[in-house]
Amino acid sequence: MWRACCLFCAWSLLLLTQVCAQSERRPIFTCGGNITGESGVIGSxxxxxxxxxxxxxxxxxTVPEEKVVVLSFRTIDLENDNLCRYxxxxxxxxHVSAQRLGRFCGTFKPGSLVSTGNKMLLQMVSDANTAGSGFLAVFSAAHPHERGDQYCGGRLVKPNGTFKTPNWPEKDYPAGVTCSWHIVAPKNQIIEVKFEKFDVERDNYCRYDHVSIFNGAEINDARRIGKYCGDSPPAPVFSExxxxxxxxxxxxxxxxxxxxGHYKFRPKKFSITTTPPPTTTHPVTTRPIPWIRQNYRLKCVCVCVCSALKYSVALCQQKCKRRGTLHxxxxxxxxxxTGTVITAMMKGGSMYATVSIINVYKEGNLAIQQAxxxxxxxxxxxxxxxxxxxxGLNYIFMxxxxxxxxxxxxxxxFVMAFKTKNQKGLNVLKNKQC
Incomplete structure (x- = not known):
């Protein structure tokens, strides 16, 4: 009996030691810091x-000199927003005045991010509202291009040149990569960018694989010239x-x-003639119109914002009543x-919901994600x-x-609770001409 008791005590002590050791090894993530070494883990x-x-x-x-930083997100769970504003x-x-490689939120994990030098900076910002579990990322030091064509991008300063996706033209580009080409011309010149061949995963809104072109040296949505995907080469693009x-x-x-794709430096007075972009591109026009004065633009913004606010207030003061018939x-x-509401979040005077779709009767331009x-x-x-x-409840949304x-x-x-018996009526509407 005494021997059994001793054995049990020894086993308990060993188990407790292992648990303590494991808890000591679990990293405690704090808000920011300076991290050096060949590899490491960063968490929110x-x-x-x-x-x-x-x-x-x-x-x-900071990794050793003559190496680059490769960062991969293992998990990411931040408040979701299309423009990552929150x-x-x-x-x-x-570390200082560097090119932004990307801004990320929600639960989408980007591909590996690669710096051009031996330094990289992460900055996480949270507002007062919705939160998640944050992120976990790992970094490692690597020699530039040590994995063959998996890495791409860089600084281009010659008067003309070429850029291409990894593996071109032997096979498809790999999944989970981010490439950034920073093209710099002399002060008195602009840059023409033209694609010779183009085939990137198609999506109505280029939400998945895509190419974005920006005026300037960093990723800034206000300075974006265009966002492209699909299998039609975009029209030539000229920088400001x-x-x-x-x-x-x-x-x-x-x-x-x-x-x-190819780029070429052009004189500032070069005549720009471009054809309209194909339907698979979604350009954002940011070129200022010379004759619009600053005070006029401010006035316009003020009028637009005020009008939107008045409309919103007037809209929400209406009686909450459906108008018209189902047809x-x-x-x-x-x-x-028809669908199930899986998330519903208040922001300002509106509710933002994610709906898991049961059936689509009329799609239009609605963006639908599939997993x-x-x-x-x-x-x-x-x-x-x-x-x-x-x-958690099911609805018909029109x-x-x-x-x-x-x-x-x-x-x-028209929004109403959805029951199985409504399906027959919706199928009739779907097959009926308006």
Missing amino acids: QGYPGVYPPNTKCVWRI DYVDVYGG GNQVLIQFLSDLSLTADGFI SNYCSSNFVI GKTMSTKIIILCKKCPFIRR GQVDEEGRGKIAPQH
Whole structure:
């Protein structure tokens, strides 16, 4: 009996020692810091717990000289927003005045990010509202191009040159890569960018694999000339100044042939004649019109904002009542779906919902995401309690679509609880001419 008791005590002590050792090895993630070495792990403050609100954390990574930093996100869970305006992680290719390699939020994991030198900077910002578990990322030092064609990008300063996706033209570009080409011309010149061959995973909104071209040296949506995907080469692009940034990003799923493009320095007075971009491109025009004066632009912004606010207030003061019939709403709506509300979040005076789709009766320009057999979409209820929806319940949604492909529901649009018996009526509407 005494021997059995001793054996049990010894076994318990060993187990306790192992547990303590494991808990000591688990890293404790703090808000920012300076990190040096060949490799390491970075996590948001308190990971895997919920990251705190209203914080700004900066991590500065330094690897040995003559090497580059390769960063890979293992997990990412931040408040989701199409433009990453609320909670986000910025990654820069250096510590001071460096090119931004990307801004990330939600749960989408980008491909490996590679610096051009031996330094990289991460900055995470959170606002006062929704939070998640944050992020976990690993970094390592690598010799530039040590993995053959997996790495791409760089600084281009010759008067003309070529850029292409990894593996071109032998095989498809790999999944999960980010390439950034920074082209710099002399001060008195501009840059012409032209694609010879182009084949990048197609999507109506270029949300997955895409090429973006920016005026200047960093990724800035306000300075974006265009965002491109599909299999038609974009029209030639001309910069406003002497610098252009071209970024290619592939996600972790489908890939395609890729592209080869060329650039050329041009004098500032060079005559720019371009053809309209194909339907697979989504350019953002940022070129200022010379005759528009600053005060006129400010006045215009003020009028637009005030008008939008007045419209919003007037809209939400209406009685919360559907207008018209099921048939008339079906015909006048951009989209008609049935689905389950899986997330619902208040922002300002509106509710932002994610809907897991049961059936699509009218798609229009609605952006639909698919993972395996599960399809989902984003919907904005313009007036947060009109119509009122609850998470976990099934609804019929009929409404309009905004320029980003999200469904918009106003008080007069048709929304009602969905039951199996409604399916027959919706199928009749689908097959009936408006």
